[in-house]
Amino acid sequence: MQNRRAKLILIYIAFIGMAVAVLFPLYWTLLVSTTTKIALFEKPIPYITGFVAENYSRPFLKDLYGGYLLNSLIIASGNAALVLALAIPAAYALCRFKIRGREHIFFWLITNRMAPPASFIIPLYMIFSGSVFRGIRLMDTHLGMILVYCIFNLPFAIWLLKGMIDAIPVELDEAAVVDGCSHLGILWKIIIPVAKPSIAVTAVLIWLFSWNEMLFASVLTGTRANTITCGVLKFVTVVGIDWGEMAAVSIVCLIPAAILVGVAQKHIVAGLSFGAVKE
Amino acid sequence: MHGTELKGWGFLSPTLVVLGFVGIFPFVYVLYLSLFYYNIFSLRGIVYVGINNFRKLMNDPKFMSALSKGLLFVVVTCGVEITLGLAIALLLSKKFVGRGVLRTIMTLPLAMAPVAIGSMWIVITRPAVGPVSYWLGKLGISYDISESALQAFFTTVIMDVWHWTPFVILAFLAGLTSLPREPMEAARVDGAGPWQTFRHVIFPLMRPILVTIVFIRIMDTFRIYDEVWALTSGGPGTATKYVSIHLVRLVLARQEYGYGASMSVFLLYLTIVMCWVLMNLITRVKKEVYAE
Amino acid sequence: MGRKIVVLFVAVAVLCMAIPAYATTDEWWKKAGAPYKGITLKGIGQSTPPSEVVRDVIAPEFEKLTGIKIDFEVQPWGVQYEKVIRDMDTGAGIYDFAYIEQDAIYAFLQKDWLVDMTKIWQEHPELTDPDLDLADFTKFIEYYKDPATGHIYGLPFEAFLKMYVYRTDLFEDPEIMRAFKSEYGWDLRPAIDWEEYEQIAKFFTEWGKKKGIELYGHTAQAKTGYQALPYEMVESIWPPWGIYNWGINLNNWRTSVKNGGNLNGDLAKEAFRWYIDMLQYAPPGVKTYTWDEEAASLAAGIVAQGFTYCEFLGGLLANPEKSKIAGKFAVTMPPSSPQSMNEAVRGLGYLGYYDGASYSILHAAKNPLPAALFIQFIVRKDFAVEYARRASRVVRKSTFASPMLKELDQQQGGYFTAFQKYEFLFAGAAPLPMHLVIIDIYMDWISKAVAGEVSPDDALDSLAEEIDSTMIEMGY
Helix, strand or coil: HHHHHHHHHHHHHHHHHHHHHHHHHHHHHHHHCCCCCCHCCCCCCCCCCCCCCCCHHHHHHHHHHHHHHHHHHHHHHHHHHHHHHHHHHHHHHHECCCCCCCCHHHHHHHHHHHHCCHHHHHHHHHCCCCCCCCCCCCCCCCCHHHHHHHHHHHHHHHHHHHHHHHHHHHHHHCCCCCCHCHHHHHHHHHHHHHHHHHHHHHEEEHHHHHHEEEHHHHHCCCCCCCCCHHHHHHHCCCCCCCCCCHCCCCCCCCHHHHHHHHHHHHHHHHCCCCCCCCC | EEEEEEHHHHHHHHHHHHHHHHHHHHHHHHHCCCCCECCCCCCCCEEEEECCCHHHCCCCHHHHHHHHHEEEEEEHHHHHHHHHHHHHHHHHCCCCCCHHHHHHHHHHHCCCHHHHHHHHHHHHCCCCCCCCCCCCCCCHCCCCCCHHHHHHHHHHHHHHHHHHHHHHHHHHHHHHCCCCCHHHHHHHHHHCHHHHHHHHHHHHHHHHHHHHHHHHHHHHCCCCCCCHHHCCCCCCCCCCCCCHHHHHHHHCCCCCCHCCCCHHHHHHHHHHHHHHHHHHHHHHHHHHHHHH | CCHHHHHHHHHHHHHHHHCEEECCHHHHHHHHHHHHHHCCCEEEEECCHHHHHHHHHHHHHHHHHCCCEEEEEEEEEEHHHHHHHHHHHHCCCCCCCEEEEEEHHHHHHHHHCCCCHHHHHHHHHHHHCCCCHHEEEEEHHHHHHHCCCCCCCCEEEEEEEEEEEHHHHHHHHHHHHHHHHHHHHCCCCCCCCCHHHHHHHHHHHHHHHCCCCCCEEECCCCCCCCCHHHHHHHHHHHHHEEEECCCCCCCEEEEEECCCCCCCHHHHHHHHHHHHHHHCCCHHHHHHHHHHHHHHHCCCCEEEEHHHHCCHHHHHHCCCCCCCCCCEEEECCCCCHHHHHHHCCCCCCCEEEEEEEEEEEECCCCCCCHHHHHHHCCCCHHHHHHHHHHHHHCEEHHHHHHHHHHHHHHHHHHHHHHHHHHHHHEEEECCCCCCCHHHHHHHHHHHHHHHCCCHHHHHHHHHHHHHHHHHHCCCC
């Protein structure tokens, strides 16, 4: 009994400690988003004193950040849709089909996901701006960004989904084949429904990656497809750094992602096993 | 395993087409560029230099320094994240009131954009006026990441730990909650204490997921750019200019496309080697554990 | 009757002459833009107030008048020029016109990336604003002329000086003046040379400590790992100590003393050591400051004297909503060593930095002609005062004559008066086509020294060596 009580206290200490550690920087960002620029040269005040609404209204209403949010939404959602459409069949193929060199393909996919993004910048810029293949104009387009994020998201999704699909017993497939199902039918009627939570988790994680990505977005977009992370970058560099506005934009950038992740978090826990855990 | 190979390729081909376009082609181009001296502002134009770029790379003290700093960062950060993550996951694996709330809170750092995280940490760690610096100052500790290379390094470590340990905890929790009950019951019946249970029962069973998470974290910390760039721009001097940051600045700011391409090729090669070693480890561990 | 007609005629004639032929009429713009109606121009500018004004105010106005659409992108400093360079290098032709900062002009001219505007005006008088008045531009336009032909490759859009700002309320406070005089023996006033500057800095920092208030005697943009730091050295510290053109010998493109430069000479080293030493008198976070925080620290009232790019005056320092020192500061010439002042006055050197940018037409532009029209629209006289008001930028002499400017001058610490008086002592960046590559190397070594990784002397020696070998590698 004593042991159990002590353990419980320990757990709650860890609970509070963790919650504070995680929430403190976020709280502070919220705080900063309510202050003025020069207030940041003074001693820190740990509670909200005033509320400078301009920090929120100026970027989103008067400036273009509202548009950036929309672009981020389009690109992230478009990419999630495309990746799922490609990854589900691909993962299915890698699990259930006797493809020669399966392991090698899988390995190559993973290296794409793990490669330093910096390595791809210049070639992608050249391809997108049309200097390599005439006629390709993907620069500063939503489609261009959706394709670029496939480099990392597609392998990642395939990896996650392969783990899930491997866990689905082959007997289910075979039963469907006996019933006269084609492969597409198996995919549609068996695999997808069973793996639905994993698919949802995969979708959320890749959406998150696209939403938060900055390096490629800033190099490969201009006016039409600038994302919200480029917006934050605009604050980090040079003239007119308004920390209050930057904090405000960061918070707004966080909200959709946080909601999505929060809603899916129960399944994320299950989905993060990457096939390393047998359900 | 029941499909014909052809149909399999059919399902796989759209993926290969897309990745061929955005993945393979750029890689080939980078390989090609790495054989040239190509700096936009050079008067010499584009000059074929064969493998000289690679020779230069191996003798480049700045690159080696960036590489070693990057690797040190990987080792320290992953070490902290994995140990801390595992310990907290073990603690939280018991059911308690508010566990769901805590889990939700812990997904927040995961949801934040890296560039926003870096910017957020600048404000917190501002010398003298940021809350952390201010309160540490009150305790008599002088905290200034624009002055001290060591403090800057550890601040980047802490920043990454803040960002990813929740993810690690959640992943380990997933592993822990799906462990079979019998071995642990058996251990308890045998009178094993918590540490022994951990060492002989839990840890071996957790190895697959442990190695997987270690793999992901190692590769991701090796590539880090956004957050650290936003926080320190490479640190006091070059103290936190890890290898990815070094490469990006070389290409974007110094316009060294040829040399940058060779650096990219080298890093890709390193990535492939690290992936190969770690993935083999995962497969081996998985086989061991599930054979029992 | 005849006399009445004559009187009427004379009256009308006088009236016509009295109407200021100042502004080019809307009619003219409409007619000039008519052949290009419906075209979309793509441009890129910097994310600073004046360029944002171009995007939000001027472009829509132009569109309304001429029917030519403007797709105008603003990006922060580093991102913006990187994009322009890539566009030019790949010949992609994404942008028609771009914001070209003065320090980059030499690189662009050498690579032939800009369109000759003088030629456009010669060949297309119908696209030349009758009120363009090239003579009205300040000497800043000289930087955008090809030295060989005198042709113009961009129209100045904004220009400002980096000057010395000091707190009039503190410098004129009797208690402070007494304390200073008793400690240093001379009457407190803005510093004329470096020793005076240092004494004033030390005084105010100690005063702040003594009085327990947040006050320092110096500020800087010393963020290591960021370009602001090397720029401060090459723009504002080395020239008034006597080291010009970044320590590079422009005849053979070398920096080390043994090759004919003076980057690692005794004078440069002394100046660099002085700069690093002075950081002790700046607010504690000074090594995280970029040019933006340098100005903001002044605006927050915690610094008694310092340098700033005067683009920050209008929008920040003089703005009572954003600054604590509105109305309490003055602007004047930076301190200098007697030798460099001597050389500057004789035209052999310069004391400070003349910053600014133009809008220019890029050579791969799809629509160079309407772009030329738009650029003239941006820099037209009647809008120039608005730039001065929002961000203290002046590129035309006529702007100084405007009555509104007299008022602004008072609000902005006498900047415009100082500008006219001292303009001849300031110069833009050194003519270095490989500027963008080597500033990064300067940043590396100067950052290392400021961070304490190497000593200032060693840093300059290593820097000079690396620059020289890079120059050779690039073919200079």
